[in-house]
Amino acid sequence: MDITQSTVFIPGATSGIGLALAVRLQAQGSTVVVGGRRTALLDEIALAHPGIDTVRIDTTDPGSIDAARDEVLRRHPDLDAVVAMAGVMQLEDWTSPDFLATAERVVETNLLGPIRLAAAFLPHLRTRPGATLVTVSSGLAHVPLALTPTYNATKAAIHRLSDGIRLQLEPAGVRVVEIVPPAVRTNIVVGQEESPVAMPLDEYADEVVSLLAAQPDAHEILVERVKPLRFAEVSGAYDTTVARLNAAHPRPSTPHPSDPHPSDPRAVRV
Incomplete structure (x- = not known):
């Protein structure tokens, strides 16, 4: 992907x-x-960032994905890259009887969403020279966080899915690039915006864009902060990395009143 054009x-x-x-x-x-x-956030973005176009889409709704595709391609027939960014991260307790609804929603958003996006946009991307499909996994695809087992699993699935579809799509003319974030100071879960163990957002985004520019043929975009997680197993540091990660993110003894319900928009990176 040529990020300049x-x-x-x-x-x-x-x-x-x-x-x-x-x-x-x-x-x-x-x-x-x-x-x-x-739509309120989309309107704010259009006002704050002139030139950025906006389209409403709910990646858990196949009809919404198709409608957004049609709208995007109508306005931008030269589209040559799709970044499957939408995701949800929710705390789960599999020792309790009520984890299933959260787990199902995480799977639908984080795994089915990108698959449905690919199905909607790939016919068009295959007609565009230099087209790119970008997936977004996580360092937790490689080292599990006890608080978020289904999130970990969906991101591991995205990592392996990216590897698999790359083998099919790159010969067909569509590059597959996987962005692998560490913990970043965002509102994906309550409190992470201020977490001392999370990477500052601007620092993360600047490094990602620098890597995209410097490594146009890379299959994975790995900021330095995520490499200890990404390579923990192959480096022989898996057990100590798992222990260190989970010590830095202990499970609360009881749910915090401000923890969002799965339907709360604060739980969704959109």
């Missing part, structure tokens, strides 16, 4: 790392379309 659709970019990436890609010269569920 691509036309990029980023579903799930109304806040956090998605919005930070969108703003920086536009500054590099790309045409950027931001997608999200909340």
Whole structure:
């Protein structure tokens, strides 16, 4: 993906790392379309960042994905990159009887959402020279956090899915690039915006854009802060990395009153 002249659709970019990436890609010269569920946020983005287009999309709704695709391609027939950014991260307790609804929603958003986006946009991307499909996994795809077992699993699935579809799509002319974030100071879960163990958002986004520019042929975009997680197993440091990660994120003894319900927008990176 040439970030100086691509036309990029980023579903799930109304806040956090998605919005930070969108703003920086536009500054590099790309045409950027931001997608999200909340029209009020989309309106704010259009006002605050002239030139960034916006489209409403709910990646848990196949009909919404198809409608957004049609709208994006109508306005931007030269679209050549899609970044499957939308995701949800929820705390779970599998020793309790009520984890299933949360787990199902995480799977639908984090795994089925990107698969449905790919199904909707790949027919078009295959017609565009230099097209790119960007997936977003996590350092937790490689080292589990006890608080978020289904999130970990969906991100591990995205990592392996990215590897698998790359083998099919790159010979067909579509590059597959996986962005692998560490913990970043965003509102994906309550309190992470101020977490001392999370990477500052601007620092993270700047490094990602620098890597995209410097490594146009990379299959994975790995900021330095995520490499201890990404390579923990192959380096022989897996057990100590798991212990260190989970010691830094202990499970609360009782749910915090401010923890969002799975339907709360604060739980969704859109």
